[in-house]
Amino acid sequence: MMRTDPADTGGLFVGRRPGTAPIHYRAPLQLGSVMRKRIDGYFAGVLLCTMTAVSFLCWGPIPLACLWIGSEADYMSGSVFLGIIVAFLTLFPLLFGALLILRQLDHAWILTRRAAGHDQRTGVMARIFGTIAFVCALAFALWFLVIHGPGSMIKPGSGETPPWPG
Numbered sequence: 001m002m003r004t005d006p007a008d009t010g011g012l013f014v015g016r017r018p019g020t021a022p023i024h025y026r027a028p029l030q031l032g033s034v035m036r037k038r039i040d041g042y043f044a045g046v047l048l049c050t051m052t053a054v055s056f057l058c059w060g061p062i063p064l065a066c067l068w069i070g071s072e073a074d075y076m077s078g079s080v081f082l083g084i085i086v087a088f089l090t091l092f093p094l095l096f097g098a099l100l101i102l103r104q105l106d107h108a109w110i111l112t113r114r115a116a117g118h119d120q121r122t123g124v125m126a127r128i129f130g131t132i133a134f135v136c137a138l139a140f141a142l143w144f145l146v147i148h149g150p151g152s153m154i155k156p157g158s159g160e161t162p163p164w165p166g
Helices: 034-058 061-077 080-115 125-148
Strands: none
Touching (some): 034 061, 034 080, 034 125, 061 080, 080 125
């Protein structure tokens, strides 16, 4: 009997493409005591908090540290261009290093969640990073538009030109 269901044939009615078989996950193991599952669940929570902290580092302390390093290079060399280059050359390895650490923490989080008895197949790194990027963008908009402000057009001395006398 020929199988013609697209789920069985990988979308083709002639045969299956290599590597397109349906994925069958092994059932989660039921080994371990209740106490061990609680410890694994607690450790997964610690990993989640660590991922959140590393994500926050990408939106504040790491760029500020790179600016500081660039300003020190500018001060020592007397060249603003060199300071900018040094700041950029330190920014990318630090940010990509933080993302590498986030990826490793995400894999560990998946494993500890599975060890705690949850059917965890995907990570949360993208959701955490995206949420924190949104929160940081809102915080920056609040600071820029409300706290610091681009300047009021109503109060004097806010950057507008004074009216002509007369």
